[in-house]
Amino acid sequence: MKYSDSIIDTIGNTPLIKLNKLAEGIPGTILVKPEYFNPGNSMKDRMALKMVEMAEEEGILKPGGTIIEGTSGNTGMGLALVAIAKGYKCIFTVSDKQSQEKINILRAVGAEVIVCPTNVAPDDPRSYYSVAKKLNEEIPNSFYPNQYDNPGNALAHYETTGPEVWEQTEGQVTHYAAGVGTGGSMCGVARYLKEKNKDIVTIGMDSYGSVFKKYKETGIFDEREIYPYMLEGIGEDILPKNVDFDLIDQFIKVSDKDAAVMTRRMAREEGLFIGWSCGAAVHGALQYAKEHLKEGDVMVVILPDHGTRYLNKVYNDSWMKDHGFLEEREFATAGDIIA
């Protein structure tokens, strides 16, 4: 009989799919890796499992324990699935800019979710980082993975996603592109690929309102770069330990709007019903590819999560219109259908 022992055995081994329409006219091959094929519908399942396994090995997490994390939803989903399979409880702190869908999904899989304000400094006691830390101090036998600084995050991608990309492309990958949040998926994969072939170029997507690009280019942590933005999952107002700037050759900033428009195009033109940060990764990757890719090059773009979590945002025409994100062309089409 062929079956998995539990849901966690279905994590990883996501496919690699060629971009067709959206890559028309661009030399080389652009391949995307939709991580929504994971059981929790995001790449975060991989690192959730790794962080929990490492905590178990180190004796930090014992039977009956509680996992506490500040998570934008996807890491929470991954941790919740791992916790169910292994018998732990979960408490998650999320920022109030996260999709209601993401919060509902976490509660659906039995987690307790605490919603915290977004526009406060990370060291403010109300921030989702601070609340998670405090709960960890107060609750006995609790484990705070802290995906920003936990080496298991990047290690999961070094051990699984990186080798998958290398093997699926039969070592022909020349470029790797990913959005950067905690840095785990970019830097874990980048480390593996660059060890295999030091000439592989890595391109990290950053959001406006985040510190990464400026820090890479100047070495300065510039607080003036920090302002609110809507894109979920990429960009930060801190420098997580999982972001290894030496492994990221260049950053490209992607706006909320460009990311949203590309997310919708991916669903309609490629049949890939993906999340908002995936649109950011593809937008930045195509921008880079148009300028730099040559015949024979193979670019791989990681797509972190699934579209369901954004139905009330980027996939909602009224929301897109309210934010000035709907392009004239698309708006006219929507209007025609209504008329």
Ligand code: PMP
């Ligand atoms: N996209 C989404 C939807 C995410 O949740 C995250 C995680 N913050 C990222 C992209 C960025 O990935 P990483 O944390 O591995 O840098």
